[in-house]
Amino acid sequence: MKPSTDLNDALMARARRVIPGGVNSPVRAFRAVGGTPRFVQRAQGAYFWDANDTRYIDYIGSWGPMILGHGHPAVLEAVQKAATEGFSFGAPTEREIALAEEILSLRPGMEMVRLVSSGTEAGMTAIRLARGATGRSAIIKFEGCYHGHADALLVKAGSGLATFGNPTSAGVPPEVVQHTMVLEYNNIAQLEQAFAEHGAQIAGLIMEPIAGNMNFVRASVDFTRRCRELCTRHGALLIYDEVMTGFRVALGGAQSVYARAIHGFEPDITVMGKVIGGGMPLAAFGGKRAVMEQLAPLGPVYQAGTLSGNPVATACGLATLREIRKPGFFEALTAKTHRLVGGLVAAAQEAGVPFSADSEGGMFGFFLLPELPRHYAEVMKSDGTRFNQLFHGLLERGVYIAPALYEAGFVSAAHSDADIDATIAAARAVFARLGTG
Numbered sequence: 001m002k003p004s005t006d007l008n009d010a011l012m013a014r015a016r017r018v019i020p021g022g023v024n025s026p027v028r029a030f031r032a033v034g035g036t037p038r039f040v041q042r043a044q045g046a047y048f049w050d051a052n053d054t055r056y057i058d059y060i061g062s063w064g065p066m067i068l069g070h071g072h073p074a075v076l077e078a079v080q081k082a083a084t085e086g087f088s089f090g091a092p093t094e095r096e097i098a099l100a101e102e103i104l105s106l107r108p109g110m111e112m113v114r115l116v117s118s119g120t121e122a123g124m125t126a127i128r129l130a131r132g133a134t135g136r137s138a139i140i141k142f143e144g145c146y147h148g149h150a151d152a153l154l155v156k157a158g159s160g161l162a163t164f165g166n167p168t169s170a171g172v173p174p175e176v177v178q179h180t181m182v183l184e185y186n187n188i189a190q191l192e193q194a195f196a197e198h199g200a201q202i203a204g205l206i207m208e209p210i211a212g213n214m215n216f217v218r219a220s221v222d223f224t225r226r227c228r229e230l231c232t233r234h235g236a237l238l239i240y241d242e243v244m245t246g247f248r249v250a251l252g253g254a255q256s257v258y259a260r261a262i263h264g265f266e267p268d269i270t271v272m273g274k275v276i277g278g279g280m281p282l283a284a285f286g287g288k289r290a291v292m293e294q295l296a297p298l299g300p301v302y303q304a305g306t307l308s309g310n311p312v313a314t315a316c317g318l319a320t321l322r323e324i325r326k327p328g329f330f331e332a333l334t335a336k337t338h339r340l341v342g343g344l345v346a347a348a349q350e351a352g353v354p355f356s357a358d359s360e361g362g363m364f365g366f367f368l369l370p371e372l373p374r375h376y377a378e379v380m381k382s383d384g385t386r387f388n389q390l391f392h393g394l395l396e397r398g399v400y401i402a403p404a405l406y407e408a409g410f411v412s413a414a415h416s417d418a419d420i421d422a423t424i425a426a427a428r429a430v431f432a433r434l435g436t437g
């Protein structure tokens with residue numbers, strides 16, 4: 001067999017020798033879809049170029065942060081200026097205050113925010129804070145919702161309804177997840193049962209309001225209302241994980257979408273990441289003053305980080321938020337995403353391929369299923385073989401979507417109508433090959 005001349009293959013072979021699986025985050029390895037990961041050489045606007053200098057229309061955008069597209073001039077300028085002033089100090093800066101003020105100005109109910117470096121760190125600390133603030137241990141999460149890889153959150157449902165869960169990763173002792181209950185998303189009866197049985201022990205309920213780690217699955221308005229009511233009634237904190245959806249599905253995040261349908265709706269703690277760092281390692285969690293003041297150095301709940309509030313990352317996040325709050329930004333982004341999703345649905349229909357899709361703001365998802373799933377077990381019915389054919393068909397045609405059917409997609413302000421139409425045309429060609437069945 002002739003040796004491959006593909007430079008991505010060569011890089012992957014080299015990477016495998018020094019990095020476990022060749023990647024620093026598992027999904028990047030293409031294990032679910034097969035083939036060789038594309039090693040990104042550079043990116044600009046809606047595109048990136050791989051090691052072979054092949055251009056792709058990018059619908060991952062670093063898994064959400066690149067809402068303005070790659071290399072936005074205002075963001076680049078802010079980062080370059082910040083970098084010349086210093087990379088990291090381990091001491092407070094004015095820019096941290098400015099970013100905190102910017103975030104709070106966009107989240108009316110939130111009174112304080114703490115900046116950290118990753119969504120995992122933010123989610124993990126939000127759980128610790130809920131436990132510290134309530135003096136309770138139990139938490140509820142939902143199957144298919146991902147909140148980073150903190151030990152207590154790497155857990156799947158236990159053997160019965162409303163029982164505590166089992167670890168999903170080696171290295172997580174069962175005792176560490178013994179206080180984590182895993183319930184079915186959008187299942188009100190199960191939620192009520194869990195609170196009826198364990199209400200007095202529940203410190204918090206953590207949820208993705210639109211789950212972006214089982215592709216794209218919305219919490220129903222009724223389910224969301226019930227989560228809020230039961231947390232309030234039992235003295236538990238409602239933790240909204242908006243790492244993906246925050247500043248991405250709407251300027252006010254998914255909570256603003258639910259607040260339109262549920263009067264006065266507000267979570268107690270919000271976990272944020274991705275867009276607020278504009279592509280730099282930055283995340284945050286925030287809530288009411290009384291809860292947030294439980295954190296060290298004011299309160300007994302410990303959290304710290306050398307790179308927390310990093311000056312270059314905060315400059316990047318600040319410049320990004322200042323762009324997305326400009327009038328009309330989300331209307332334009334939403335229109336682009338609708339154009340994409342509508343076009344994909346129509347193309348699949350023409351070819352007779354069972355397909356359903358949904359979107360909010362600049363985030364979307366699709367399933368090779370005739371109807372949108374409501375929870376993880378339904379997501380798992382999606383046709384993996386056909387997804388892989390679709391993924392590779394698009395990739396061959398210069399369109400890069402997430403290399404796993406459990407992941408959401410992201411549109412940026414840099415995607416033009418022509419990019420979106422080219423994507424739909426590519427999908428139409430692939431759907432025609434997938435055909436019916």
Ligand code: HOZ
Nearest residue numbers: 025026027028063213407
């Ligand atoms: N957490 C991402 C999947 N939902 C993967 C992040 C990455 O590989 O960059």
